[in-house]
Amino acid sequence: MIEEEILILKEISYKENDKILHALSRTRGKIQIISKGSKKSSSHLMNASQSFAYSKCTLNVSKDMYILTSAKLLDNFYNLNNNINAYYNACYILELISYVAQENEVDSRVFDMTVSVISHLSNFKNEHDKLTAAYELKLAAMLGYKPDFLHCLHCGSSINDKVKFSITEGGVFCSKCVNFGNGINVTYNEILIMDKILKSKFENIGFIEVPKTIMNLIRKFLFYYIGKDNFTTLKLL
Numbered sequence: 001m002i003e004e005e006i007l008i009l010k011e012i013s014y015k016e017n018d019k020i021l022h023a024l025s026r027t028r029g030k031i032q033i034i035s036k037g038s039k040k041s042s043s044h045l046m047n048a049s050q051s052f053a054y055s056k057c058t059l060n061v062s063k064d065m066y067i068l069t070s071a072k073l074l075d076n077f078y079n080l081n082n083n084i085n086a087y088y089n090a091c092y093i094l095e096l097i098s099y100v101a102q103e104n105e106v107d108s109r110v111f112d113m114t115v116s117v118i119s120h121l122s123n124f125k126n127e128h129d130k131l132t133a134a135y136e137l138k139l140a141a142m143l144g145y146k147p148d149f150l151h152c153l154h155c156g157s158s159i160n161d162k163v164k165f166s167i168t169e170g171g172v173f174c175s176k177c178v179n180f181g182n183g184i185n186v187t188y189n190e191i192l193i194m195d196k197i198l199k200s201k202f203e204n205i206g207f208i209e210v211p212k213t214i215m216n217l218i219r220k221f222l223f224y225y226i227g228k229d230n231f232t233t234l235k236l237l
């Protein structure tokens with residue numbers, strides 16, 4: 001028997017009363033869990049066996065499956081149901097982390113950050129797209145692709161002017177070194193915005209002005225490194 005914190009990414013109906021849950025766990029990455037009887041409204045596992053449920057649970061390990069034996073619901077981010085944009089962004093976060101956690105070893109920082117961004121999506125009245133962009137950039141950084149926005153990749157000097165941002169090389173080229181790398185022209189202010197997003201907590205993201213072009217650039221950057229860009233839930237956004 002093990003104790004684990006889990007976030008349910010997906011619930012799949014199984015047999016008459018059971019569910020198979022795809023979950024992000026705090027210390028074991030992505031796992032599959034059988035939740036017996038959880039389709040019944042009388043089940044003590046019902047609330048913890050739904051998408052977005054965040055709970056502290058006990059699991060039995062049997063062969064290659066985890067079996068949910070008890071669960072204490074910590075949050076189900078109920079407010080997501082009251083804001084369609086928050087809900088769609090949160091659905092995309094679940095699909096994104098489901099893929100990333102399957103392909104990579106993710107640590108507890110990724111788990112904590114995922115729970116945190118969904119909590120903020122559920123509590124914020126707007127700024128949901130910005131929260132998602134911040135999550136994408138921070139996720140890329142946690143996976144080992146943290147760009148240094150403030151120093152030139154080629155000469156190392158401090159950035160204080162317009163630059164080229166290179167997705168493939170994972171950083172910036174200063175105005176003197178633009179010919180050494182491929183990239184997209186970005187203003188100094190846009191570089192500062194991305195650096196600020198990387199260093200800010202989710203609760204402060206609303207205070208940063210983030211142009212749509214920068215949100216798109218962040219998404220392109222993450223997708224390049226995780227090797228996937230066709231997430232189904234993206235069509236909702």
Ligand SMILES: [Zn+2]
Nearest residue numbers: 152155174177
């Ligand atoms: Zn340079």
